[in-house]
Amino acid sequence: MPQLTMTDMYKAYGATVALKSGQIALHPGELHVIMGANGSGKSTLCKILAGSVKPDGGRIELNGKEITISGPKAARDLGVSIFYQELSLSKNRSVAENILARDLPCRAGFVDRKAVLARAEKVFAPFRDVAGDDFDLKTRVGDLRPDQRQLVEIAKTFAGGARIFIFDEPTSALDRAQTEAFFRELDRRKAEGASIVFISHRMEEVFEIGDRVTVIRDGETVSSAPLAETTRDRIVAEMVGGETGASVFADPPAAPVPGPEKLRVQGLTSRRLRDVSFTLHAGEVLGLGGLHGQGQSDLLRALFGLEPLDGTLTLDGAPITLPSPRRAIRQGFGYISGDRQSDGAISGRSIFENVVPIHLFKTRAFFVNHATLSAEVDRVLAILATRHGGRMAPISSLSGGNQQKVIISRWLMDETGVLLLDDPTKGIDLATKLELFALIRSLADKGMAILLYSSEDAELLANSDRILVFNNGAVVQELQGNDRTRTQLTRAAFEAA
Amino acid sequence: MSMATFRPILIAGGLVVALMIAGELVSPGFASPEQILRLSIVAALLGIVAAGQNLVILGGREGIDLSVGGVISLSALVAGNVMNGLDAGLLPAILACVAVGAIFGLLNGLGVTLLRIPPLVMTLGMLGVLQGLLVVARNGIPSGRAAPMLSDFVSQPQWLGLPGILWLWALIGLAMAGLLGRTVFGQRIFAIGANEPAARLAGVPTRLTRTMLYVLSGVFSAIAGLCILGYSGSSFANVGGQYMLSSIIAVVLGGTPLSGGRGGYTGTMIGALLLVVLQGLLTTLSIEESGRQIIFGSALIVLLLFYGRSSGMRV
Amino acid sequence: EEFTIGLSNGWVGSEWRTQMIAEAEEAAKAWADKGVTVTTKVQSANVDVPGQIAHVRNFISQGVDAIIINPNSPTAFDPVFAEAADAGILVIATDAEVSSPDAIYVGIDQKGWAEMSARWLAETLDGKGTVVAINGVAGHPANEMRVAGYQEVFGEFPGIEIVNEVNGNWDQAQGQQAMQNILATYPDIDGVWVQDGMAAGAWRAMQDAGRDDIYATGEIRKDFIDIWSENSLKSGASVNPPGVMASALNVAVNMLMGKELKEPATAGVYGNAMYLPIPFISDENLGEASAALEGQPGYTSYTSSLSIDDATALFD
Amino acid sequence: MTLPSLLRKMPPFMPVLIILICMFALNGLAEPNSLSPYALKGLISTYLALMFLSVGQTIVIFAADIDLSVGAILGLVNVTLVSMMQVLGGEPAGIFAAMAIALAVGAGCGLLNGILVVVLRLQAIVATFGTSVLFLGLALWIMPVAGTPAPRLFWRTFGGRIAGIPFAYFVLAGLLVLIVLLSRSRFVPRLLTVGDDQLAAYQTGLPVQSIRVRGYVACGIFAALAGFCITGDTASGDPNVGGLITLNSVAAAVLGGAALSGGVGTLFGSVLGSLVIGLVGSLVFFLGTPSEWQNLVQGLTVLAALMVGILFGGKARA
Numbered sequence A: 001m002p003q004l005t006m007t008d009m010y011k012a013y014g015a016t017v018a019l020k021s022g023q024i025a026l027h028p029g030e031l032h033v034i035m036g037a038n039g040s041g042k043s044t045l046c047k048i049l050a051g052s053v054k055p056d057g058g059r060i061e062l063n064g065k066e067i068t069i070s071g072p073k074a075a076r077d078l079g080v081s082i083f084y085q086e087l088s089l090s091k092n093r094s095v096a097e098n099i100l101a102r103d104l105p106c107r108a109g110f111v112d113r114k115a116v117l118a119r120a121e122k123v124f125a126p127f128r129d130v131a132g133d134d135f136d137l138k139t140r141v142g143d144l145r146p147d148q149r150q151l152v153e154i155a156k157t158f159a160g161g162a163r164i165f166i167f168d169e170p171t172s173a174l175d176r177a178q179t180e181a182f183f184r185e186l187d188r189r190k191a192e193g194a195s196i197v198f199i200s201h202r203m204e205e206v207f208e209i210g211d212r213v214t215v216i217r218d219g220e221t222v223s224s225a226p227l228a229e230t231t232r233d234r235i236v237a238e239m240v241g242g243e244t245g246a247s248v249f250a251d252p253p254a255a256p257v258p259g260p261e262k263l264r265v266q267g268l269t270s271r272r273l274r275d276v277s278f279t280l281h282a283g284e285v286l287g288l289g290g291l292h293g294q295g296q297s298d299l300l301r302a303l304f305g306l307e308p309l310d311g312t313l314t315l316d317g318a319p320i321t322l323p324s325p326r327r328a329i330r331q332g333f334g335y336i337s338g339d340r341q342s343d344g345a346i347s348g349r350s351i352f353e354n355v356v357p358i359h360l361f362k363t364r365a366f367f368v369n370h371a372t373l374s375a376e377v378d379r380v381l382a383i384l385a386t387r388h389g390g391r392m393a394p395i396s397s398l399s400g401g402n403q404q405k406v407i408i409s410r411w412l413m414d415e416t417g418v419l420l421l422d423d424p425t426k427g428i429d430l431a432t433k434l435e436l437f438a439l440i441r442s443l444a445d446k447g448m449a450i451l452l453y454s455s456e457d458a459e460l461l462a463n464s465d466r467i468l469v470f471n472n473g474a475v476v477q478e479l480q481g482n483d484r485t486r487t488q489l490t491r492a493a494f495e496a497a
Numbered sequence B: 001m002s003m004a005t006f007r008p009i010l011i012a013g014g015l016v017v018a019l020m021i022a023g024e025l026v027s028p029g030f031a032s033p034e035q036i037l038r039l040s041i042v043a044a045l046l047g048i049v050a051a052g053q054n055l056v057i058l059g060g061r062e063g064i065d066l067s068v069g070g071v072i073s074l075s076a077l078v079a080g081n082v083m084n085g086l087d088a089g090l091l092p093a094i095l096a097c098v099a100v101g102a103i104f105g106l107l108n109g110l111g112v113t114l115l116r117i118p119p120l121v122m123t124l125g126m127l128g129v130l131q132g133l134l135v136v137a138r139n140g141i142p143s144g145r146a147a148p149m150l151s152d153f154v155s156q157p158q159w160l161g162l163p164g165i166l167w168l169w170a171l172i173g174l175a176m177a178g179l180l181g182r183t184v185f186g187q188r189i190f191a192i193g194a195n196e197p198a199a200r201l202a203g204v205p206t207r208l209t210r211t212m213l214y215v216l217s218g219v220f221s222a223i224a225g226l227c228i229l230g231y232s233g234s235s236f237a238n239v240g241g242q243y244m245l246s247s248i249i250a251v252v253l254g255g256t257p258l259s260g261g262r263g264g265y266t267g268t269m270i271g272a273l274l275l276v277v278l279q280g281l282l283t284t285l286s287i288e289e290s291g292r293q294i295i296f297g298s299a300l301i302v303l304l305l306f307y308g309r310s311s312g313m314r315v
Numbered sequence C: 001e002e003f004t005i006g007l008s009n010g011w012v013g014s015e016w017r018t019q020m021i022a023e024a025e026e027a028a029k030a031w032a033d034k035g036v037t038v039t040t041k042v043q044s045a046n047v048d049v050p051g052q053i054a055h056v057r058n059f060i061s062q063g064v065d066a067i068i069i070n071p072n073s074p075t076a077f078d079p080v081f082a083e084a085a086d087a088g089i090l091v092i093a094t095d096a097e098v099s100s101p102d103a104i105y106v107g108i109d110q111k112g113w114a115e116m117s118a119r120w121l122a123e124t125l126d127g128k129g130t131v132v133a134i135n136g137v138a139g140h141p142a143n144e145m146r147v148a149g150y151q152e153v154f155g156e157f158p159g160i161e162i163v164n165e166v167n168g169n170w171d172q173a174q175g176q177q178a179m180q181n182i183l184a185t186y187p188d189i190d191g192v193w194v195q196d197g198m199a200a201g202a203w204r205a206m207q208d209a210g211r212d213d214i215y216a217t218g219e220i221r222k223d224f225i226d227i228w229s230e231n232s233l234k235s236g237a238s239v240n241p242p243g244v245m246a247s248a249l250n251v252a253v254n255m256l257m258g259k260e261l262k263e264p265a266t267a268g269v270y271g272n273a274m275y276l277p278i279p280f281i282s283d284e285n286l287g288e289a290s291a292a293l294e295g296q297p298g299y300t301s302y303t304s305s306l307s308i309d310d311a312t313a314l315f316d
Numbered sequence D: 001m002t003l004p005s006l007l008r009k010m011p012p013f014m015p016v017l018i019i020l021i022c023m024f025a026l027n028g029l030a031e032p033n034s035l036s037p038y039a040l041k042g043l044i045s046t047y048l049a050l051m052f053l054s055v056g057q058t059i060v061i062f063a064a065d066i067d068l069s070v071g072a073i074l075g076l077v078n079v080t081l082v083s084m085m086q087v088l089g090g091e092p093a094g095i096f097a098a099m100a101i102a103l104a105v106g107a108g109c110g111l112l113n114g115i116l117v118v119v120l121r122l123q124a125i126v127a128t129f130g131t132s133v134l135f136l137g138l139a140l141w142i143m144p145v146a147g148t149p150a151p152r153l154f155w156r157t158f159g160g161r162i163a164g165i166p167f168a169y170f171v172l173a174g175l176l177v178l179i180v181l182l183s184r185s186r187f188v189p190r191l192l193t194v195g196d197d198q199l200a201a202y203q204t205g206l207p208v209q210s211i212r213v214r215g216y217v218a219c220g221i222f223a224a225l226a227g228f229c230i231t232g233d234t235a236s237g238d239p240n241v242g243g244l245i246t247l248n249s250v251a252a253a254v255l256g257g258a259a260l261s262g263g264v265g266t267l268f269g270s271v272l273g274s275l276v277i278g279l280v281g282s283l284v285f286f287l288g289t290p291s292e293w294q295n296l297v298q299g300l301t302v303l304a305a306l307m308v309g310i311l312f313g314g315k316a317r318a
């Protein structure tokens, strides 16, 4: 008998129906994967179970008895613990306090600081070795790297013993070793009889760890089957509803005919970077690889004027400086980060207002001419097949993937010479990824020079013409041609480490 | 304009009308055309201050300007001295006022952007400085008088039976609507109010934009100071004192939440009117002051229940 | 002889207060002619009651001989004045009476001040008509004394009816707005009893509305007196001269010299007051007031104070 | 150890402590008597009210809220206490009963603020301004004019000595003990967690609403305690006594290292911040500033202190 079932779950946000008919049945000792395109309603289903979203309809049964979940606290009391896609951490509190936030150990009504540290230590133990040398339980969470934060959220989810664990894209910022440590812990919990819900857009992970997969499309559960009885292609077909596109995990592209040199970087040094040098040609997609947080993002941010840097930069043969993002934009740089919440979406404002700012800046416009801009906005939104309910709708009404498309669109209104992509597909579904990489390639073919960082090796391999492997802020190897293999990439990353 | 931005304006407008009717019932004469005109003048004074306050609040990052009262008082003093009762001095006085407002607005803006002092703290500190400056300035210079032209502009019917200040206010209303809806600068205000880091990556000069908001707030306060000088004839210490919190309330009653990134000025204009009508109505009631305060406080709370209540966490 | 006198002012929101301090400092200098060195220490800033208590404690720490204070509260200083008295310091309050038995009050009788102008208004109206009052800060003792004063006088005239009393918080603009609202809803009023700077505001509202048929009390700043004489307004104003602190200082120096008051200060609700005369400006002596203020900045108040000799004459 | 990491390690009240020490030193240089036992006792008893009030303010600021009605609550508590003591008599039993009632009034005001801001979700700045007008009206209704004296026993005790030690020091010690207890309890970390990221705290399963409401109630109680101190130091009732103190309480909290955006700060810092605010006025005077310049110098000093506090404190938490 399933431990928990959700039937006919329904949830609407105004006109948007986030979840039409969500079904799921969780069994003890089973790892249940939910897959679905961006905006298909996965997070909504999970949040309903975790009590932070109030369903408009449906039935939840725990051990055969119908229940209502009145809030996160109630869910917690029912034994449901969740890892939030957007994390639920307090930046100014220590790691230990965050891990135990639900229930700080107390003695005689006062917080027992020793017990806090001791218990947090115990909960975090499985991730200690992969968390990095600079990691400390007393550190402020705000001072941690994104991957470390995800580990803390994972530990927080495990802390305090629940029977049902939900993980909504827990690995999106983790590197391989961290992911493995996490999976070991999942296995242990499974063995103890916990039910686990797991959401990821990474197909390999899903097959590596899952027992059963439920696919959601447009808010409806379309299938649920043991993973042993299904295939990648079938899942993808179910997710996109029939037609399957090409795979993002294809072989590396053929070596391109290099265009003229676009950007030359020599001896670039910054807070996190050590003596980085390379050249980037027009029409080329240059990948940045290596373990997580080795300076790839820092390089991209530095090139966008977000971090002070030393070294010489040459663009189209002329030396340049990049003191601010605005200067970088003027020089023809564009930047897209996977961290939409803080770096991308101008939340609360319309799609229109999210697309036009770069254009307005570049044209030094004073007035916003809605009439002429609207056609342009619709054009660039159409390039990416962005699904939206009108360009004046707030961007927050879109799913993560569609928000990302809107943000990419802003760089397509005018010419962008060098596009800096900082893990741009983080938390984006397969179908959208495919579209996105096809677009990136077509942009390169039109002569754009592209620097691409991805936390997924397969993505990097499938889409980069060359790959610079980073370690501790420096480039340790450059992979070209037939060297661009998974083995080589992993070896280069780990050998230097 | 979407319904979400329009709703508060409708509510506030409805409440103004309701209060006027209630006023006319309780104390006949309250809704006479002359009285409506006079209340509108007082609302215009508040509304002009609230324009700057509105911009600063829209810009987000806890934007707020508590120093408006100080700027108003100082600019009224400066203007009074420059014109000293003479029409010929009007233009220099306007320029001097705008300069005063811009300078203190700039200081606020730099403190908030360069030093990253929270706006509430920065402008509160600036208010203290301005109050001190006023004492020093008043010791050194005479208080000065409004030019007759300025007084007429504020309180005498001029075009189509309306005094100039109402036309000015309408003009400011149009300018603000244009600024916020049709210009790149306006869009940038909303962008930094909604998500500053993202706006920065999208090419918005965040510091410059935010600094400009404080400068504009200073300038609007200074213009209001000039008009208040015209309204009261002569400048006196602490003329601007009452505008600090009432300008914020006018903005909120007009449907712009203090969290920024959302809202507009049309609502604020009605909010200013609403506040002035409420206060005027209370004045005409023949009751104890304690009763007036209790009613005013309760009425404010009830009015706030109509507006910008933040959304719950469980959606 | 040498004396150090601390002057404390807890509110700088009006020019009247600045003038008060300036005149007191002048008065101190004048003692040099008599061979007495009077040094003043001034604390003048916008403070709340605790802040002004700190003023007094700072003076005690400095070891002044006397403290003259324009107090922010009538009763809140009882304990700290007791501390001052324990330290052998003479405490004189001015402008607002205090309840402390350890202090005396030298200033005008706020109630009498209101009575004078109320009587002027009632008599000018021939004892009949409707009036409104625009008051200062509700709950402030000086305000409440003034309210008691005009209410008593108007009570003596059965024909006078007070139709509304509002608070303008001693703010000129608020006075103007209050008057404007009153004019709209009580178009038939005959008189307005209004205090201090708010009078200029009220008058402005009446002029804007073209209401020259209403009698209203006035105020004593040069700006207003000029308007009064230029437009031949029908007004009368009791004077609370900013010189009260100077008067208090002259009394204090005499007391510090060990002299005894001929008539001990026993007036007022607290039995510790010495009242100064209250000048009155009406149409009859308006010219004199104008002349006295000739050439001064517009915010200067019509003033008067006890000269050194006047003060000395009060002592044995 | 590098300077940034040193700044990071130091407690958030370090900048204000340094400012406070400088203030004391300057005061002492300008007027040696300002460090005398009498002056210190005076300083403490004058600013105890502000200390209590800013601790209460800090509690709500922790949760990213704000309370602009604390001054009005203080005034309401002051007049309630004095009126009740008059009604119930100046004997110990009457005094304690009156204090209990006044404390309940403070807590009730806090509860009302909490319900408006948290449950009805009004914006804190405007809603608490609205309640401040309401509370002032109530205070005026209870006591239309300032002046009712407090019983002798009450203010003599407050201003007196026990075993040769001024009573104010016992109150201060009580406040410090209260702060230590609060900071060690689960309450303060939970407020800070809520203030840090309210949605995250809610999703974590913390009872966010009840924590915030309790913050407002605690603030009301601290405002009531501040009202006791004011009553002890002024020995009378005055509905307008809370005039400027609200903004000072916010300034003291910020000086003490609390971030208005919530999630950061210490209660102890606010106590130090209150003392700095108190000392600025004295310092300006003792330095011999001419009277007409005193307001300006005071304003500039407070602004500078706020900036220094935020710039250095800000580095520690940036």
Ligand SMILES: Nc1ncnc2c1ncn2[C@@H]1O[C@H](COP(=O)(O)OP(=O)(O)OP(=O)(O)O)[C@@H](O)[C@H]1O
Residues within 6 Å of the ligand: A013, A016, A017, A018, A019, A036, A037, A038, A039, A040, A041, A042, A043, A044, A045, A085, A396, A397, A398, A399, A400, A401, A427, A428, A429, B315
């Ligand atoms: N708070 C909200 N307000 C309005 N619409 C929302 C809200 N949250 C989600 N939605 C909408 O509900 C739909 C489902 O969103 P949900 O977050 O569940 O998708 P998801 O499957 O988790 O997508 P992703 O893979 O991008 O995380 C989307 O269309 C989204 O735009």
Ligand SMILES: Nc1ncnc2c1ncn2[C@@H]1O[C@H](COP(=O)(O)OP(=O)(O)OP(=O)(O)O)[C@@H](O)[C@H]1O
Residues within 6 Å of the ligand: A323, A324, A325, A326, A327, B196, B197, B200, B204, B205, B206, B207, B208
């Ligand atoms: N939010 C912020 N956080 C940190 N630093 C900032 C922030 N905003 C601006 N800066 C710093 O201030 C500098 C100027 O930023 P701003 O956004 O005003 O660009 P700008 O001066 O308009 O750009 P340009 O000079 O290229 O036109 C940047 O170089 C950046 O280092």
Ligand SMILES: [Mg+2]
Residues within 6 Å of the ligand: A042, A043, A044, A085, A168
């Ligand atoms: Mg999701």
Ligand SMILES: [Mg+2]
Residues within 6 Å of the ligand: B205, B208
């Ligand atoms: Mg610039």
